[in-house]
Amino acid sequence: MSVFSVFARLVEHLADLLQPLCHASAAAAAIVLFTALVRLLVHPLSRAAARGQRARAALQPKIAELREKHAKDPQRLQKAVLELHAEEQVSPLSGCLPSLFQLPAFFLLYHLFSSSTIGGETNGLLGHRLFAAPLGGKWADALGDGGIFGGAGLVYLGLFALVAAVAAFNYRRTKRTMADNPVAVSAGGGERVPGLGAVGKVMPFMSFFTLVTVAVVPLAAALYVVTSTAWSAVERAALYR
Template identity: 55%
Template sequence: MSVFTPLVTLLSQLAHLLQPLFGASAMAAAIVLFTLCVRLVLHPLARAAARGERVRNRLAPRIAELNARHKGDPQRMQRALTELYAKEGVSPIAGCLPTLLQLPVFAVTYHLFSGGGGALRDHTLAGAPLGGHWLDAVRAGGVFGPHGVVFLALFAVITAVAAWTFRRARKAAAHAGSAAAPGALPGAGGLAKFLPLLSFGTLVTAAVVPLATGLYLATTMTWTAVERALLQRTPDTPEVAPGAVESIP
């Protein structure tokens, strides 16, 4: 039995349950539902990451003091930061965990609908095969052909979410001011400007992976944007510290 068999069975069962509502597109709906379940399981980590971001913002003055004290000694500065974060009970990499833990799910989804899932790739979304690629759809019927428009709709969703994420990041940066926070790592300002653009990289990825994988990307990207917006609007969330970087999915 293949290691992918349990997921194939799960998706097939979900599609069977959803078929009365979504008909021939039930497998696509099953992928969306599966993605939402994965993100729901990872939500506690997202909450922990949001808490860590708030703590790091609160610690900005102390980090500035450490930076001034250990100026010219990066190793001692790193040790001091590690001790400070450990004392506060936060991890500098906490914000990366939700994204890192999704990579295996992304890889499995790509494998299943690139040929490893057998008949799964023959399921469709509005007539477009879930195992098909955008260039195949364009060659078969043109950009605005029956399958091409399905990909265009997917790209439109990804672009809209990426643009919303980018605007929110720019707004946060404008509110914080153009100056980097005291004690910020060298190059943090440039990194803060670059990271929001990574959301648009999802559009490039969706153009080269199977439709099913692009659907997964669009779903998880939308969840991430909405989740982060809600977590940052909680009453105990302080103002964004100057130079704070908003992580992207």
């Protein structure tokens, strides 16, 4: 039995459990519940990432000194920064781990709701819906079946509104965090690290890119993205306050 067959049975089992409460949208509710379970499993990594970010912020004065000391030797500067992280037992990559560990769950959902057959059998999950929108459909399908204000189109408008609200919350929070904790990026002459200014300008808008993801992936995968994004906004607000 393939991993996709096992995962399909898990989703179907969760949907059966939620059927009395959610009726025709039980499978959609199962995906939301599955996402919450994944985020609970990843939460210890998120807490570790928050501790890592605070530790990296505490190292910024020392890193600024190293930049000034090795301003004319980029290779020596890089080595010195890595040695500092190792000495303080701070991983510069710890913040990436929560996202990396979620990728398999997302791709499982994407494959499961993009395939007409699973394990050689007809994929019955494609018949499930969130209200009027099929879980295996995409926004383009909704536009072709009733338009923006059709039954499926309204489901997507609701998801877009939720994502936009979460993105606006993240935007304001990121701008405030960057203003309160400016990174020490200047060398003795006041020159910025190349490219860092552009990254700083784009970073607050990153959450809005989720709108594109929701529009192009199957609805089931979009539900995962929306639920996980909302969870991240609340989790980060609690961990990084």
